[in-house]
Amino acid sequence: MNEQPVNELTASEAASGGTDALEVRSADQVPHVHSADTPSIELRRLHRFFGKTKAVNDITFEVQKGQVFGYIGPNGAGKTTSMRILATLDLPSYGDAFVDGFSVVNDPELVRKRLGFMPDSFGTYRDVNCREYLDFFARAYGLVGRERNERLKWVIGFTGTEKMSDKPIRGLSKGMKQRLCLGRALIHDPAVLILDEPAAGLDPRARIELRKMIRELADRGKTILISSHILTELAEMCDAVGIIEQGQLLATGHVDDIQKEMQTEAELTLRILNRQDDLTASLQRLQPHVDLGSIVVDGQLVRFGFSGDLSEQAAIVSGLVAEGFQVAEVSARKKSLEDVFLQVTEGLVQ
Numbered sequence: 001m002n003e004q005p006v007n008e009l010t011a012s013e014a015a016s017g018g019t020d021a022l023e024v025r026s027a028d029q030v031p032h033v034h035s036a037d038t039p040s041i042e043l044r045r046l047h048r049f050f051g052k053t054k055a056v057n058d059i060t061f062e063v064q065k066g067q068v069f070g071y072i073g074p075n076g077a078g079k080t081t082s083m084r085i086l087a088t089l090d091l092p093s094y095g096d097a098f099v100d101g102f103s104v105v106n107d108p109e110l111v112r113k114r115l116g117f118m119p120d121s122f123g124t125y126r127d128v129n130c131r132e133y134l135d136f137f138a139r140a141y142g143l144v145g146r147e148r149n150e151r152l153k154w155v156i157g158f159t160g161t162e163k164m165s166d167k168p169i170r171g172l173s174k175g176m177k178q179r180l181c182l183g184r185a186l187i188h189d190p191a192v193l194i195l196d197e198p199a200a201g202l203d204p205r206a207r208i209e210l211r212k213m214i215r216e217l218a219d220r221g222k223t224i225l226i227s228s229h230i231l232t233e234l235a236e237m238c239d240a241v242g243i244i245e246q247g248q249l250l251a252t253g254h255v256d257d258i259q260k261e262m263q264t265e266a267e268l269t270l271r272i273l274n275r276q277d278d279l280t281a282s283l284q285r286l287q288p289h290v291d292l293g294s295i296v297v298d299g300q301l302v303r304f305g306f307s308g309d310l311s312e313q314a315a316i317v318s319g320l321v322a323e324g325f326q327v328a329e330v331s332a333r334k335k336s337l338e339d340v341f342l343q344v345t346e347g348l349v350q
Ligand SMILES: Nc1ncnc2c1ncn2[C@@H]1O[C@H](COP(=O)(O)OP(=O)(O)OP(=O)(O)O)[C@@H](O)[C@H]1O
Pocket: 050, 053, 054, 055, 073, 074, 075, 076, 077, 078, 079, 080, 081, 082, 229, 350
């Protein structure tokens, strides 16, 4: 696959924050090869600038068929902007994005056929009922006759909105609205789903149900890009995640791998019943796995960063006991996913 970007951004534009005029230049269009291993979603050197704001600043990643990819970042990170470009609702300032190998810049119609988008806000369709709402979108996608009816039936069944079918949208709970919105994204049976913060504002039960639906869709072969600003919310259901902040991808890969990579250090806490004043000096003798700068003695408790394995942990305890310390408790705390997220991102808002 040719790695050349489709659109060119001059060095001076890049330095000045680019253009805001959606000036898309598809000069040397790259012929895209469709093969079995064409990624279902690909962002390639994607940029989107709004004046000086670099909402999306050179993002590249791929999502393979059938994968659930979590797109995670704090508010204002650039998630919605990149998803809107994938959904062909906006254009890149530079770079391109592909769905099943089709460019959002050059083949938006082909992209739309293959993609269902669930935006982060519902829109205003207050006076129609759920069935009418889904039927409207089915027609918009060109579904007719029996095919449309069957599709409607499947979507209503899958999203569990049967009982709501005749209710006006204005009377729906947030959870039911989200189901309906997912139904709308699914109505034309797209291969790829883009879900922008679908769990925001849902209660715990609705979140679990949404998670189940998403996993089931992936098991049926759909490729799903789902955003959130909460890593733990997505970690369980995603095959891979990308962490984005200030328009840039800071880490990408399997959740476990990212966690392992960041897990250079855990925190060890010991309860020592005697000689607390001598502890720091003794721990310094027992290094190298103790982070000396992190030692905090608080009454009977001593805490420190520790990067060794279990046998090295045991060696510290037996070393302290051999020096006459009464070690009453030992506990090790690994970094949680939230700690990892906070470590990767700096909480920068633009
Ligand atoms: N149409 C626009 N005009 C100007 N600035 C915009 C526009 N759309 C987005 N931005 C800016 O681009 C940056 C990224 O916004 P975006 O909505 O993509 O972030 P996000 O990660 O989806 O955040 P959130 O979690 O809050 O939805 C923000 O600084 C935002 O203010």
